[in-house]
Amino acid sequence: MLEGPRARGAFMIRACFDPPWSVRIADEAPLSVMIMVRGAAWIVPDHGEPQLIRPGDVAVARGPDHYTVADDRATPPRAEIQPGERCVPLGGTPVGQYKDLGLRAWGQSLDGAAEMLIGTYQARGEITGRLLDALPPLLILPTEVWDCPLTPLLADEIAKDEPGQDVVLDRLLDLLMIATLRAWFSRPEAEAPAWYRAMGDPVVGQAIRLLQDDPAHPWTIAALAAKAGVSRAALARRFTELVGEPPMAYLTGWRLALAADLLRDGEQTIAAIARRVGYGSAFALSSAFKRVYGVSPQEHRSRAA
Numbered sequence: 001m002l003e004g005p006r007a008r009g010a011f012m013i014r015a016c017f018d019p020p021w022s023v024r025i026a027d028e029a030p031l032s033v034m035i036m037v038r039g040a041a042w043i044v045p046d047h048g049e050p051q052l053i054r055p056g057d058v059a060v061a062r063g064p065d066h067y068t069v070a071d072d073r074a075t076p077p078r079a080e081i082q083p084g085e086r087c088v089p090l091g092g093t094p095v096g097q098y099k100d101l102g103l104r105a106w107g108q109s110l111d112g113a114a115e116m117l118i119g120t121y122q123a124r125g126e127i128t129g130r131l132l133d134a135l136p137p138l139l140i141l142p143t144e145v146w147d148c149p150l151t152p153l154l155a156d157e158i159a160k161d162e163p164g165q166d167v168v169l170d171r172l173l174d175l176l177m178i179a180t181l182r183a184w185f186s187r188p189e190a191e192a193p194a195w196y197r198a199m200g201d202p203v204v205g206q207a208i209r210l211l212q213d214d215p216a217h218p219w220t221i222a223a224l225a226a227k228a229g230v231s232r233a234a235l236a237r238r239f240t241e242l243v244g245e246p247p248m249a250y251l252t253g254w255r256l257a258l259a260a261d262l263l264r265d266g267e268q269t270i271a272a273i274a275r276r277v278g279y280g281s282a283f284a285l286s287s288a289f290k291r292v293y294g295v296s297p298q299e300h301r302s303r304a305a
Contacts (some may be wrong), residue, residue, distance in 0.1 A: 002131070005031075005177045007170035011085055011120040012158055014105045016112035022070030023098070024059070024077035027085060030132060032120040032176055034059045034069070035151050039114030042067040045138055056143030057150070058180050062135045071114060104158050117154055118172040123304075130257050131181070134193045139184055146183040195250065198242040202237050203228050207239060207247060215255050216278040221247060251278075256292050259285060263297055264304040270297050 011029070017039075025032070034043075036053045043059055044050040045067040053059050063066060068077055077181045078093040087098065101110050124132070141148075154172055157165070185192045199205040207228045211219065224247055225235040255277040262273045274285035282297075290296050 002178050002181060003128075004136075005121070005131070005174040007119075007173045008169050009122065009123055010173045011118075011122060011165060012104055012169045012173065013118050014155075015114075015116045015118055016101065016105065016107040016110050017071065017098075017114045018108050018112045019114070020070040020075045021098075021108065021114065022068060022072075022075040022077045023079040024066065024068045024090065026066045027081050027083050028064035028066075028122045029122060030063045030124040031135075031177070032061045032063070032118060033180060035117040035148060036060070036115060036155070037115040037151070037155065039112075040071075041114060041116065042068075042070050042073050043138060043140075044070065044073055048137055051138060051140050053140060054143070056147060058141045058146070058148050060139050060180060060184075062132060062137050065137045067138070069116075070080070103161055108271065115149070117158060119154075119175075119176065122212070128257065128261050130193075134196065135181075136191065138188075140182055141180060141187075145187065146180075148176070150179060189210055194242065194244045198239075201238070201242055203230055203235065204239050204242050207235060208243070208250070211247070211251050211254060215251065215258060215277070216276060218278070219248075219251055242262070253292075255279070256289055257264070259289060259297065260293065260300060263301040266301060270301075273297070284301070 015023075034053070036055050036057045036059075038055060039050060040054045042050050042052055043061070045061075046065060050073050070077070077090050078272070079098050080088045080090055082088055089097065098107055098275075100106060150172065154176060157168055157172060162168075184190050185196065195208060199208055200209055207224050210224060210227055221232045221236060225232045228235055230238075239250070243250055258277045259273050262268060262276065263270070268276070269282075270285065271282040274280070274282050277285070279285040279288065286296050286298075289295075289300070295299060295303070
């Protein structure tokens with residue numbers, strides 16, 4: 001799951017404001033990460049409780065839900081960020097209220113009372129579906145529970161304009177996202193998926209790793225149980241209790257999720273993807289894929305493109 005983030009030309013910006021300020025986020029991007037550098041901000045989801053973030057706090061917002069970021073919950077939005085990072089003034093606010101402040105900087109003034117570093121994945125295909133499904137609409141990691149070690153590096157690199165800088169920022173965003181999610185999933189309040197929690201079980205965790213590491217292997221319950229050192233019945237019972245589905249059903253879901261991500265990349269043929277994830281032919285993959293996703297692999301690829 002954590003292997004999934006692969007930013008491609010991610011939107012990265014330093015946002016600086018003086019109160020009162022408020023921006024509505026309606027870009028419907030699949031995932032955005034925000035680090036509060038200076039001042040404080042309220043993140044107000046359309047559905048859910050407002051959350052306050054302070055210096056050092058990290059927030060992750062999952063799209064396509066809309067939300068507002070402001071100095072105060074009562075401050076009405078002055079601008080709306082729409083798909084394509086298009087900024088539209090709201091409520092009669094002058095067009096120049098929030099403006100370009102230079103390289104990857106936006107807002108009112110570079111020395112504003114509030115400063116945030118923001119990184120946004122532009123397309124759902126840059127994040128695995130299993131990861132998005134495992135996340136709440138908004139998660140906050142306060143600096144008291146996790147001091148993000150990447151903040152100084154990101155703040156330094158976001159202001160640079162050197163050869164390959166976009167690639168550097170893409171990889172930094174991926175690293176930041178992985179580190180943030182790893183820290184969040186370790187928290188007791190995190191509602192990690194059942195299979196993620198089951199990774200800690202000595203029997204089921206080993207079985208999950210075997211399936212994930214080699215999905216193309218012709219696994220059977222007997223072979224999996226032998227590797228895990230238990231009987232077939234014991235493995236099937238324990239796996240189903242902890243994960244919520246039998247081992248072979250989990251394997252099918254894992255294979256198809258991998259196939260969906262590979263199809264979005266668009267670099268391999270459907271037959272090659274089928275072999276890579278454990279199906280004997282493109283036809284076999286297509287039948288299973290359409291049964292679960294409702295579209296053929298080719299249709300899935302076309303929609304992603």
